[in-house]
Amino acid sequence: MGFLAGKRALVSGVASQRSIAWGIARAMHREGAELAFLFQNQRLEARVRSLAASLDSDLCYECDVASDESLEAAFSSLAQSWNGLDICVHAVAFAPREELRGDFVEATTREGFRLAHDVSAYSFTAMAKCARPMMQGRPGALLTLTYLGSSRVVPNYNVMGLAKASLEANVRYLAGALGRQGVRVNAISAGPIKTLAAAGITDFRRFLEHAERNAPLGRNVSLDDVGNAAAFLCSDLASGITGEILHVDAGYNIMGMVESGPD
Numbered sequence: 467m468g469f470l471a472g473k474r475a476l477v478s479g480v481a482s483q484r485s486i487a488w489g490i491a492r493a494m495h496r497e498g499a500e501l502a503f504l505f506q507n508q509r510l511e512a513r514v515r516s517l518a519a520s521l522d523s524d525l526c527y528e529c530d531v532a533s534d535e536s537l538e539a540a541f542s543s544l545a546q547s548w549n550g551l552d553i554c555v556h557a558v559a560f561a562p563r564e565e566l567r568g569d570f571v572e573a574t575t576r577e578g579f580r581l582a583h584d585v586s587a588y589s590f591t592a593m594a595k596c597a598r599p600m601m602q603g604r605p606g607a608l609l610t611l612t613y614l615g616s617s618r619v620v621p622n623y624n625v626m627g628l629a630k631a632s633l634e635a636n637v638r639y640l641a642g643a644l645g646r647q648g649v650r651v652n653a654i655s656a657g658p659i660k661t662l663a664a665a666g667i668t669d670f671r672r673f674l675e676h677a678e679r680n681a682p683l684g685r686n687v688s689l690d691d692v693g694n695a696a697a698f699l700c701s702d703l704a705s706g707i708t709g710e711i712l713h714v715d716a717g718y719n720i721m722g723m724v725e726s727g728p729d
């Protein structure tokens with residue numbers, strides 16, 4: 467029997483088979499969890515429904531995390547099928563594409579900052595507000611995805627780095643607020659993975675090559691690496707862990723001196 471048998475998990479952020487959220491859903495399903503999904507808009511509905519079906523789920527709800535009404539509608543639809551929720555996965559981020567390149571000071575605008583923080587950081591608090599009543603009386607787990615650019619200067623990551631710093635503080639404050647209710651809140655800081663969000667980034671290949679060359683494990687991380695860690699963190703095996711940022715990056719973050727590439 468899997469270590470998530472009997473658990474109900476809601477997963478946001480699936481846009482394709484390469485999404486980190488999809489790796490997490492696969493691992494949780496393998497460990498016996500029952501799944502439900504949120505999709506951003508109708509453009510993604512058919513794809514998410516067919517992916518969900520392959521993991522035995524027909525619970526898929528539209529949800530724009532920048533809208534409280536949309537979040538409330540999605541959770542109240544979910545509550546018609548499920549009387550409780552054990553796991554909630556937040557795997558959503560957005561900043562205007564043109565702010566993810568070039569000089570940070572030049573590239574960053576007030577509106578880009580606002581949008582990045584709203585969609586990528588506040589939405590985790592908003593989701594926790596919705597999930598909390600459904601987690602009443604059970605040992606719940608919330609999980610989000612972050613990146614090293616929250617705490618180190620990563621070229622071109624720019625305003626997303628600030629939003630991830632806020633998201634990581636969010637993990638700690640939510641963990642502080644929800645702990646007495648038995649709800650744990652954690653994040654995985656993943657190494658670079660070629661997803662749709664990454665495909666929009668100039669020179670993303672260089673990030674992959676750099677990480678592969680310099681990470682202690684000498685490779686990049688896979689959807690399974692992240693999915694397995696996520697399944698663990700959201701399971702009772704991690705019952706003593708909350709407010710934690712767990713690096714799943716082949717060890718890249720520990721390095722103090724890295725080799726530059728052939729270019």
Ligand code: NAD
Binds near residue numbers: 478529559560612656
């Ligand atoms: P992805 O493009 O597959 O997923 C991003 C998701 O965000 C999409 O499903 C998209 O629909 C959703 N989204 C964006 N705006 C939304 C909104 N307003 N409402 C609802 N959903 C919205 O890319 P991914 O790389 O799997 O990203 C998932 C998470 O992992 C993000 O938080 C990202 O910052 C984080 N992350 C990614 C990497 C990487 O290298 N790919 C590394 C570390 C962390």
Ligand code: 0WE
Binds near residue numbers: 560659673
């Ligand atoms: O968090 C991310 C990417 C999040 C992201 C991606 C996009 C692309 C398309 C947020 N908003 C948008 N907006 C778009 O229009 N990552 C951790 C992956 C990533 O993105 C980078 C990276 C890495 C790694 C951007 C610059 C430098 C490195």
